[in-house]
Amino acid sequence: MIKQITDKEVLAEFFLKSPYVHLYKFMYMEPHMFPNTVWHASYDGDEIKAVSLIYKGKEQSAFYLLEDKNKNNASELLEAVINTLPDKLYSHVTPGLEAPLEKRYKVTSKKSQHTMGINGDMLVNNCIKYPQYTYKVNERDFETLYEYIQGINPGLFFGREMMKTGKYYMIRKNSDIISTAGVHFLNDKYKIAAIGNVATAPEYRGKGYASSIVASLVRDLWDDFEYIGLNVKAGNEAALKAYTKIGFVSATTHNEIIMEK
Numbered sequence: 001m002i003k004q005i006t007d008k009e010v011l012a013e014f015f016l017k018s019p020y021v022h023l024y025k026f027m028y029m030e031p032h033m034f035p036n037t038v039w040h041a042s043y044d045g046d047e048i049k050a051v052s053l054i055y056k057g058k059e060q061s062a063f064y065l066l067e068d069k070n071k072n073n074a075s076e077l078l079e080a081v082i083n084t085l086p087d088k089l090y091s092h093v094t095p096g097l098e099a100p101l102e103k104r105y106k107v108t109s110k111k112s113q114h115t116m117g118i119n120g121d122m123l124v125n126n127c128i129k130y131p132q133y134t135y136k137v138n139e140r141d142f143e144t145l146y147e148y149i150q151g152i153n154p155g156l157f158f159g160r161e162m163m164k165t166g167k168y169y170m171i172r173k174n175s176d177i178i179s180t181a182g183v184h185f186l187n188d189k190y191k192i193a194a195i196g197n198v199a200t201a202p203e204y205r206g207k208g209y210a211s212s213i214v215a216s217l218v219r220d221l222w223d224d225f226e227y228i229g230l231n232v233k234a235g236n237e238a239a240l241k242a243y244t245k246i247g248f249v250s251a252t253t254h255n256e257i258i259m260e261k
Contacts, residue, residue, distance in 0.1 A: 002080040005039045005051070012190055014041070014048045019192065019227045020117040020251035021066050024092065026192045027185040028055055028062075040081050042073035049073035052081055061086040063101075065093050068252055075100075088260040095255055105259035112234035113256050116248040121222050123247040127215035129208045133171050133178070134216050139163045145170065145197075148177050152199040162197070167220060171213050177201070179209040181217045191226035198230070198239075211242040218246060231256075 005011055008029055015022035028037050038054040049070040055062040063085055067074035074097055082100055089105065095112070128134075137145065142160050145168065149158050162168070168182035184196035195217060200210045214230075221228050232239045234253065 001043045002077060003041055003043060005041050008034070010048075011039060011051065014051060016190065018068065018252075020115050020229050021068055022051075023115055023117075023192065023194055023227070023229045024184070024231075025051075025053055025064055025066075026187045026190060027194065028053055028064075029187070030185065038084075040077060042070070042077040042080075044073070050077050052077050054081065054085065056086060060090055061088060063089050063091040063093075065091075065097055066252070066254055067094055067097075071096060089258070091257045091259065092254045093257060095253060098255055098257060101257070101259065105261055107257055107259045109256075109258040111256050113231045113254055114234055114240070114250045115229055115231055115252050115254065116243055117251045118218060118228040119247050119249045121218070121247065123245065124215045124218050124222070127208070127211045127246050128219065129212040130171055131212075131216070133173050134213060135170055135172060136166075136220075137163075137168050137170055138166065141168075141170075144177070145180055149180060149197055149199045152201065156197065156199075158197050167193075167217065168197075169213050169217055169220075171209055178204045179213045181210075181213045183217075183221075186225070188224075191224070193221045193225040193228045195228065195230040205238065208242075210239070211245055214243065215246050 015025055036056050040052045041048045042050040050067040050073040053064040065074055065078055078097060078100055142163050146158055149156055162182060165183050165186050170177055171179040179200040181198045184194040186193050198210060198214060218228060
């Protein structure tokens with residue numbers, strides 16, 4: 001049975017059963033985004049088995065269908081909503097569920113991503129190697145960080161709204177920015193933090209700067225957030241190694257697909 005859901009508490013109760021699978025769905029539950037969302041669930045009796053998200057934004061629409069356990073329910077859910085999807089989509093889909101979408105849409109980009117979650121804080125302090133060069137930054141530094149991040153990862157989503165969290169750091173020596181890290185969003189109610197915009201200049205890679213700045217950020221988040229996660233591109237062994245060193249473990253894998261009819 002497929003039903004539309006409008007109750008945040010019902011959604012959150014289901015997501016918190018597998019918080020890292022559904023980590024980025026919490027972003028769309030924020031007050032400024034939730035009115036533009038449509039949520040559907042596949043039920044077995046009274047129990048939710050899978051949830052889909054359609055977000056209709058001014059600049060970009062999104063579709064999320066992430067379900068590691070109940071893939072049959074997720075497939076039925078996709079069949080029920082596929083005719084309602086926008087013509088252009090940014091999507092996160094559990095591997096094995098994307099075939100019906102790829103029959104209807106032209107895929108312009110597809111990459112596999114790992115979602116990782118922090119597993120204890122015992123390793124964090126040991127990874128903070130450059131505290132004397134690590135600075136917390138604020139909204140006034142947005143243009144500087146934006147130019148730096150786009151220079152390393154062109155097209156990476158980074159908006160001024162993210163810096164309002166107060167959780168952005170840079171490692172800087174003299175006038176040179178070496179590395180940055182911050183959060184995509186924070187959800188205080190459900191204790192969710194999603195790390196993003198981690199960028200290190202190519203000439204400084206392999207020296208522990210990325211792991212140091214992310215560890216500094218994790219230390220800042222640790223006392224207030226129960227679930228601290230991030231996405232990393234599959235095959236990026238340097239990043240996977242750096243995050244594992246801090247204490248992150250891979251929780252789930254999804255395909256990030258950009259497509260249009």
